[in-house]
Amino acid sequence: MSGHEREIVFENVSKFYGEVLGVNRVNLTIPPGITSLVGPNGSGKTTLMNLMTGLLQPSQGRISVLGVAPDEPERLFRFVGYCTQYDSFPRGTTGYEFVHSYLLLHGKTAKECAEMAWHAIERVRLTEAAHRKIAGYSKGMRQRIKLAQAISHCPLVLVLDEPLNGLDPLVRAETIALFRGLAEEGQHVIISSHILHEVDAISDQVILLSNGYVVAEGQIHGVRTEVEEHPMQILIRCPKPALLASRIFELDTVVEARVHNDGGGLLVRTRDPERFYLLLNRLVVDGVDLESVAPADDDVHSVYEYLIGPDGGSI
């Protein structure tokens, strides 16, 4: 298997809806693991997902999912599952019928499909409700049965558009654990989500989108490091923050330092965190007492605010 056959690749992809821009000149290489698409409404998250699954065709550019073009559904959906944001189902079906009947399209026997359907339904913990009509399901149950349908054929690439919507906290945690498990098995899990702290907790890498453009991509720490116009913020917990502040200002890498609101630490802004950490070590050696040191804005939420702005749509 060559490199491109293990990755999802967008090469100079644009999509226009008539005059309206969907996404523009997207170049991406998505490796295995959990990748989150983050951006405000209308930023192009769903368009990217629909493009990689062939529901939309690019106006220009080329897409390849593990070496297969999205316009070959008969090959693509052997290893791709897509849980869309659409909360709609074929009329009158039960949860089990829904999962089972679309599995039959894979050309497997009814018995094989039944086993796979039950396995998927068990994974999303809907066994007891499986024979009930979907029309009577709660929002969270509908979300889970969609997820069961998307994972029922054990895909290598799982695309999930707002998969945590409508789930209660317990099921949300279980679902995240399921995604983590799939990613650890070497699968691609592509997630779009509005809930930034969850994105932060589960993602191996993020793709930040704004107005149809990819603003940043990669591991969140790497993305944060590249945001040079906003110095890195570091929270240092210590018993005497005022004393530490006086020592910190001696360091030429520090742009700003202020005592934390709770009085139990110091917030420092620096343009060169690597050098700052080295110098901070020297202060410790000199006898300055520190409890902990951790980046304060090395997360999706901060990166999102820096790159897209706090009012980036309705996120």
Added chain:
Amino acid sequence: MNPRPWALWRAQVAAILRLEIRKTLLARRGLWIYLLAFAPAVLLWIHAGLNLRDGRTCDLGRDSLIFAGMFQFFYLRLAIFFGCVGVFMNLFRGEMLQKSLHYYLLAPVRREVLLVGKYLSGVIATSVIFCSGTALALAALFVHVPRAVTEQYLFQAGGLSHVLAYLGTALLACVGYGGVFLVMGFLFRNPIIPAALVLVWESMNPFLPSLLKKISVIFYLQSLCPVPVSARVGDFSFLTILTTPTPAYLAVPGLLLVTLAGLLLAARNVRRLELNYGTE
């Protein structure tokens, strides 16, 4: 590439039929199609029932001519026509409106196989409905005439071949109009527009030049009807121009060719189909 694609495609078409036929036959929004399909049968059974109650019998020859007129001018041109508008235009468009088409598009099925599966499900559903309607209406013709007359008509006067021809024509009407309205479903969002366009085109058929006549479904269906009504039923004669009917061995392949052209056009459209529920 799968070494045995036909086996896979057959299994996939069977899976699509399993999903679609029940949906089409039991759809609440399709009740009006049953009304259209069974209206002639209901009328003929009421007529038969009244005659049986009063102890009267009818002239089977005259009744079969009335049936022929009703079949050609109501059943083929309106009932099956609009029934196929309702079923075939909704095969894709209906699912777009319901926002459930993506489940098919996200399955490992060639789009063309999906099209064939959906088309066959439409043909099976409409032919079950309209052939049953035709059979019930024909049964009503025979129920109130003496049994000996019926037997003589069916087995000695070519009545049985007429019955089979009517059923076959109803089936081919579903096949032909199905192909036309399947492709129309891709080209138009509003079913009224293509239905009106095709209806006008089909109605103009007798007045069209010979070549254009052949790009029509009704042209072939009329030729397959066992009793020509234009020359014999005065009430309908103003609607038609006398033409030599095309023999069945040309009419059936001709109709299938028109259908195939529709399906090829639909296949091209389904290959390019993009899912954008927001614009529906």
